[in-house]
Amino acid sequence: MAARLFVLLSVFTSYAYATALTYSVAANERACFYSQVNQPGVKVAFYFAVQSGGSFDIDYSVTSPSLRVILDGEKERQGDFVFTANEVGEYKFCFLNEMSTFAEKLVDFEIAVENESRAELPIKQAGGSEQEASLLENSIHSLSGKLTSISRAQKYFRTRENRNFSTVKSTESRIFYFSIVEVLAIVGMAVFQVVAVQFFFTGSRKGFV
Numbered sequence: 001m002a003a004r005l006f007v008l009l010s011v012f013t014s015y016a017y018a019t020a021l022t023y024s025v026a027a028n029e030r031a032c033f034y035s036q037v038n039q040p041g042v043k044v045a046f047y048f049a050v051q052s053g054g055s056f057d058i059d060y061s062v063t064s065p066s067l068r069v070i071l072d073g074e075k076e077r078q079g080d081f082v083f084t085a086n087e088v089g090e091y092k093f094c095f096l097n098e099m100s101t102f103a104e105k106l107v108d109f110e111i112a113v114e115n116e117s118r119a120e121l122p123i124k125q126a127g128g129s130e131q132e133a134s135l136l137e138n139s140i141h142s143l144s145g146k147l148t149s150i151s152r153a154q155k156y157f158r159t160r161e162n163r164n165f166s167t168v169k170s171t172e173s174r175i176f177y178f179s180i181v182e183v184l185a186i187v188g189m190a191v192f193q194v195v196a197v198q199f200f201f202t203g204s205r206k207g208f209v
Contacts (some may be wrong), residue, residue: 010054020110022051025058025097027104032094035111036111038087044085046071046093048109048154049078058105059096065089076097078159085113108159 025031037044050056060079062071065087073079085091095106 009171010089020108022108023095025053025095025105025107027102028098028101030094030096032092033111034090035113036090036094037088040086040088042085043114044081044083044091045114046078046081046112047079047170048095048107049157049159050109051108051159052166053105054100055102056163056166058107059099060098061092063092063094065091087108090103106162108155 021033023031035044046062048058048060050058052071055075056077057075059074060072061069062077062083064070064085066089070083070091071079093109093111095105095107095109097103100209
């Protein structure tokens with residue numbers, strides 16, 4: 001059974017060139033990344049999510065080697081896209097933080113160039129029936145789909161965790177500074193009351209004399 005599974009896996013020539021990065025886009029910055037496609041008709045997967053900074057949104061664009069805009073958007077928090085690359089050459093993936101004057105955006109993104117091709121299963125060489133080979137093939141594709149779903153779920157929860165942490169940190173900072181202002185206001189009010197009382201008694205003594 002293990003030998004059949006190995007033979008079945010060997011006839012699936014599936015490969016992917018993936019780049020997963022985390023990049024801090026400064027205010028008023030345009031950051032671009034490039035991915036090479038060597039043959040037309042391959043699938044390109046593009047995923048990004050803003051982990052922290054500002055309102056957790058950013059502008060993006062994807063351009064083909066002929067400078068044709070394939071994907072673009074404004075003030076998006078995250079995106080998950082798959083498109084077919086019909087041109088050979090470098091595809092440009094850009095993030096634009098030009099709408100921010102001081103806030104940096106931490107962006108987690110992944111670019112994957114995939115190509116999957118199937119060959120006919122060597123059923124006779126594997127020593128099994130066509131039905132068994134078909135069941136193994138379906139199992140492999142089912143596992144592949146589940147792994148992809150798990151990977152996307154992990155990315156989603158990681159993004160949620162980072163955003164919640166950033167929100168909590170921002171809230172703590174606001175509470176801290178509000179507490180300082182409140183303490184200063186209480187101290188100022190106390191000083192004002194002491195000065196006012198002293199002034200009142202001083203004026204009363206002068207009038208009595």
